[in-house]
Amino acid sequence: MTAMLNSAPLAITEPDAIRLEYPWRSQGGRMRSTGLFCSRRTVLALLVSSSVVSLSKGSTALADQTSQNRFGYEDVIGRAKALAERPFDAEAAAIPQELTKLSYDSYREIRFRRDRAFWRDGASDYRLLLFHLGFLHTKPVQVHIIKNGTAIPIPFTTGLFEYGKVPVPKQLSPSLGFAGFAVTTTLNDPNVQDELISFIGASYFRFLGRGHRYGLSARSLAIDVGGERPEEFPFFRALWLEEPSRDSTELTIYGLLDSRSVAGAFRYVVTPGKQTSVQVTATIMPRREIARLGVAPLTSMFLAGEGDLSRRTDFRPEIHDSDGLMFRIESGEWAWRPIHNPKALRISSFADRNLRGFGLMQRDRNFEHYQDLEARYHARPGYWIEPEGNWGDGRLELIEIPTDNEAFDNIVACWTPSTPLPAGKATVFSYRLSALSTTGALHPYGQVKNSFDGGDSLESSANGIGKKRFIIDFADGDLAFYLSDAKRVEVVASTTAGAILGTILDPNPITKGFRVIVDVNLPAGESTELRVFLKSRGRVLTEIWTNSWTVAAPDSIPKAVRND
Template sequence: MRPNPDAQSPGPCEAAPARKGGERPSRRLLLGLLGSTGMLAALPAAGQAPTSAPKASFGYADVVERARQLGERPFDADAARIPESLSQLSYDSYREIRLRRDKAFWRDGGSDFRLLPFHLGFLHDKPVQLHSVANGVALPIPFTTALFEYGKVPVPKGLSPSLGFAGFAVTTTLNHPTVQDEVISFLGASYFRLIGRGQRYGLSARSLALDIGGAYPEEFPFMRALWLEEPAPDATELVIYALLDSPSVAGAYRYVVRPGPTTHVDVTATIVPRKVIERIGIAPLTSMFQAGEGDLAQRSDFRPEIHDSDGLMMQAGSGEWIWRPLRNPRSLRIASFVDENPRGFGLMQRDRDFGNYQDLEAHYHARPGYWVEPQGEWGKGRIELIEIPTDNEAFDNIGACWTPEAPLPVGEASEFRYSLSALSTTGPLHPYAQTQHSFAGSDLEDGHAQGQGSKRFIVDFAGGDLAYHLGDPARVELAVSVTAGSVMTRILQPNPAAGGFRAIVDASLPDGQTGEMRIFLRARGRTLSETWTSSWTAPAAAAPPQPSE
């Protein structure tokens, strides 16, 4: 992934813009822009007429048709520019621009939802035209500086009502019946975030990813227009439409948001490629992982762990459940899990123990995981996990998405449907034991053969039916497989303190080679746990000493 100036937080491999004096804004401060209601904009009074007669009964079919027409035309880069006075705003100046807090769209409609646009400027330089849809009629929302307080920043002059916005947030009574809290926001390119009850913003979802982790610079599709259906007084869900554009693709999206203890979004995506796209990411997710429980060398301060997500969870088309712990690698790593009609995948924050983070500001223990559940058949392809080195929690360095085996047909509409859920726990997803902890030790000296590297892996499984099997541990079998090298030692120990078992595996691998390992538990042919999987690379053989002259 390349630097993304439109993202609501820096994406993988990108550097945040420098502040005055050379100081870079931290990721926490960028998240603060998103999560702070002080940065949210109110809307003008109703009754301002559009420039042309709106079409009645506006719906998703209208957005799809616009995407088809947009895809038939060359990409227009000049149609998405903002005045220089806004694009040159510094991080500190942009934070000065705040919502006039006594105004919000839908306040007088009787529903629990409020619509709150974001001001353009700083990183957010792609204008989005916002519309409110009431009784089937879509009306544009005009921009005006009267909606905002600008603090020490001079109020911009001469801005057009058609300028647009940077995006929006929606608040609702998520955590308390009388308090408005953010539940979803769209800000930057095609990024959006959602949270459930008691959660804090963490990882991001994206509507589409192009050439993510590929050999070419990543392309960032962005939203040209967004429509929101005005909720009825008794509405429990929110409907959003989006028109997406980029040099390679046009697209239409429909999001149905259902807030609650677990917030769900049903997504329908219609994608119209302008050209052949070799690496297209469906339902992409992006997150941050700097240090985990086994990464002592990557800790930068007193905190034991620093991450928004700690694992990639998958349910293959075969029904197998898989857990892949995330890493902060020494070099770019891309893992591909080939599959057909996957049942689900997501970047999850499984560790919810505050004591494992000790962060009173970031609240990593309260960050949600995002679970993608495809609807219908997605065919053949692969779930890809992209891990990029980082030494700073300010930068997202993890990506995951579904990539179809064959490129989508140029000029034709391809539809994908899926649900996206913001989860606080992975426990209810399947009945098997889950990975509680996993450690990859340093390279082993004992047992090292000529031309072979060796490493120890330790995996704790808990939950499911493992507490029952502690009554007769001999019934439980440790199943281990490797794609390269060999397994030297396999040990399975009862772990009553965790209500499960600990697997200890030593593996060897030829110097310089990379292999995949899979570990799961079973008893008399019955699977007891999800499959833990990881890759490792044996150090390259040292060059032989050169004779002295």
């Protein structure tokens, strides 16, 4: 996994300036090179007789010669099918050694020139910028612009970049490729270009809504994440962007994905706004059966929250990009699972048919709870996924990886089919991915505002019985209505193992909600899943708070915990 490499935005000094964040960061809690493997045998030949300047002004001299009609998603599906029908090609296109030896600081010196942004001379509100290869990004991806239906590969030239104190590389091939790209638009101000979406590293991408700062990441596909086999990282061999017009309200991106186990074609339709959304269509073609295929995966960072006092590393009370997993099952129930930084790898599975929605959310938007002027964790978006069509039987998985450093993403959420996708056959998944600041509009029920875990205790007995107290704050919805008569509100608490010892319900006039205290016991060496919600007679008042708890066996430390 990669180290987190975020820089401050560029200064804004002109009306048409570009405010750019650099979205390099950790993914999944282990170091990973975000370079993309790109075989020279599978990349379209580049015709380099025309300059990038002419390309940005609309030249079609570099046209993709393999398509006679308008280039579109079906072309990408055809290429993915061709990849899937032959053995995986692991040949890597090497880049010059002077680029692989770039340090973190020297790589940060290299920036795309704002005055060379593609589409700058057009009438649209979008600008395309490219990321340079080097440092961790050592394997290239070919980037294309689709103009008037023709796919035009962008040749590399050092003239696109400012190198600062780094010597300008010599004799680099126009077919070198790039590490990825970012697109900016008038997201927050009609006169300022702010970063909207970026693709860099394997199949990762990130996007922003109005007022957001980069936090969690979306992935196009995950394979064997959290499994017994080493995780496999599908990557993009090529990316295409349709050139927007003056009246374009959407941006369309295509990706050709490949890895040892799967090939795929992806389409992303990006609609910027207060809640930027990405409509994703994924055509997956496995080369083999994949037991742990992660569809619509999200990855985030959680170091410490309000219930993790021991995890704090400095003056900041909380440090996280997301604070909970929110999901809606086929029956219509809404649930909230607080995220933790566990002591051992923990995988929680929620089986369901036709899952109706899930996401990693940053529900806490209070700056005082973070006190971080640079990272601005309170401004990080949540990503909410709404599947389209029936995804069938499967399970939503939350994977929590121990970490002691906020530089590493250690949280993954994804949906995994119960039955492995058949090898050699295309399967299509479609879903809508939205960047949200609040979850209040998703459902009408009261929501979990805080979640605290009390300390564990172990009673002395033959086998040992663990006891623990959980504290949950519910607010919003229609809870304020019941504050004057709390006796009408009932706590519904259940556990899959052990026993609920008792519950306490306290009205909270400050939050206009209720605080719930639940005491639980559990035999040593066992794990349990807890569920707590509020109701009034036959009416459900809140979403379901769910959490897991494991009591270690005497004189043992679990290497990993799995809750199904």
